[in-house]
Amino acid sequence: MDLTRYVNTFGKAMRAKYGQKVHKVSINASFTCPNRDASKGIGGCTFCNNASFNINAQQAPSIEQQLCEGKSVVGQKKNAAKFIAYFQAYTSTYADVNVLEQRYQTALNTPDVIGLSVGTRPDCVPDAVLRLLAEYQQQGHEVWLELGLQSANDDVLRQVNRGHDVACYKDAIRRAKAYDLQVCTHLIVGLPGESLEASIDAASMVTDLGTDGLKIHPLHVVKGTQMARQIKQGTIPNLSQSQYVDIVTRIIRQAPSEQTFHRLTGTANKDLLLAPDWCVRKWSVLNAIYDELAA
Numbered sequence: 386m387d388l389t390r391y392v393n394t395f396g397k398a399m400r401a402k403y404g405q406k407v408h409k410v411s412i413n414a415s416f417t418c419p420n421r422d423a424s425k426g427i428g429g430c431t432f433c434n435n436a437s438f439n440i441n442a443q444q445a446p447s448i449e450q451q452l453c454e455g456k457s458v459v460g461q462k463k464n465a466a467k468f469i470a471y472f473q474a475y476t477s478t479y480a481d482v483n484v485l486e487q488r489y490q491t492a493l494n495t496p497d498v499i500g501l502s503v504g505t506r507p508d509c510v511p512d513a514v515l516r517l518l519a520e521y522q523q524q525g526h527e528v529w530l531e532l533g534l535q536s537a538n539d540d541v542l543r544q545v546n547r548g549h550d551v552a553c554y555k556d557a558i559r560r561a562k563a564y565d566l567q568v569c570t571h572l573i574v575g576l577p578g579e580s581l582e583a584s585i586d587a588a589s590m591v592t593d594l595g596t597d598g599l600k601i602h603p604l605h606v607v608k609g610t611q612m613a614r615q616i617k618q619g620t621i622p623n624l625s626q627s628q629y630v631d632i633v634t635r636i637i638r639q640a641p642s643e644q645t646f647h648r649l650t651g652t653a654n655k656d657l658l659l660a661p662d663w664c665v666r667k668w669s670v671l672n673a674i675y676d677e678l679a680a
C-alpha cells in the first residue's frame with residue numbers, strides 16, 4: 386500500500402523538496418490554551434483531552450530532550466535523517482513573542498532539525514507571531530502554521546465550545562498568507578450537528594482561502610472530555626469507518642494536486658478511547674482509504 390500514488394502526503398512533499406525523508410517530531414513546549422485558562426473560555430473544546438494525542442502532555446521534559454529522543458525513535462522507525470519540530474500540544478503560539486522565539490529557536494538549534502510546524506488556534510496568531518515565523522522561513526527553514534478550524538460551521542463551533550468562529554479563521558489565514566507562510570488547516574469529520582457532506586465543503590472552503598495543507602481526522606471521543614459525558618447520553622453520532630473513508634477520499638479527489646495532506650486519520654491511546662473503536666486501527670483505516678482511491 387503506497388498512498389503517495391494517489392495522495393500528495395506531507396512525506397511525499399518533503400521528499401520532493403529536500404530529496405530525502407523528513408519527519409515531524411512532536412513536542413510539548415509547555416504552553417497552555419486560552420480556551421482553558423478563561424481568557425477565551427473555560428473547559429476547553431468538548432472533544433479535547435490533550436493527553437490522548439500527546440504523550441508528553443503531563444510533565445514535559447526539555448525541548449532539547451524531547452527532540453533528541455524523538456529524532457532517535459522517528460529516525461529509526463521511518464528511516465529519516467532530517468526533522469521538523471512539531472509544536473503540537475495545546476496552543477503553541479500562546480505566549481509572549483519573546484518566549485516563543487526562545488522556544489522555537491531552541492528547536493531550530495537542534496542538529497538535523499530543518500524547520501518548525503506550529504499548531505495553534507486562529508485567534509492566537511497576532512502579526513508579531515506571524516512575522517517571527519516568516520523570518521524563520523526567510524532564513525531557509527521549513528515553516529508550517531497549523532491552524533485548528535475543525536468545522537466551517539459557526540453553530541457547530543459553538544456547540545463544541547471552540548471559542549472562535551469561522552470569520553476568525555478567515556482573518557488568520559488571510560494574514561498568514563500575506564506573510565507568505567505555509568498553512569495547514571485541521572478539520573474533524575463527524576462533529577455533532579454537522580453533516581458529513583459539510584466536511585467536504587469545509588475542505589473546499591479552506592482550499593479556496595489558500596490553505597497549503599490539510600490535516601483530517603475522525604471525531605474520536607476520549608475519556609476526560611465533555612464529550613465523554615455526552616456520549617453516555619447518546620447525543621454524539623457514531624461515525625462508521627466506511628462513512629469516514631468515503632468522506633476523506635472525496636476530499637482527496639476534489640483537492641488540487643499541490644494540496645499537501647499532513648494526516649488522513651487520527652488515533653488515540655486505546656486506554657483513553659471511548660468511540661469509535663475502529664480509530665485505534667490506523668493502518669486499517671489508511672488501507673481502506675487506499676483501496677477506495679484505487680477502485
Ligand code: SF4
Pocket residue numbers: 418419420421428429430433434435474475476506533
Ligand atoms: S483542542 Fe486545542 S484549542 Fe481546544 S481546548 Fe484543546 S488545546 Fe485548547
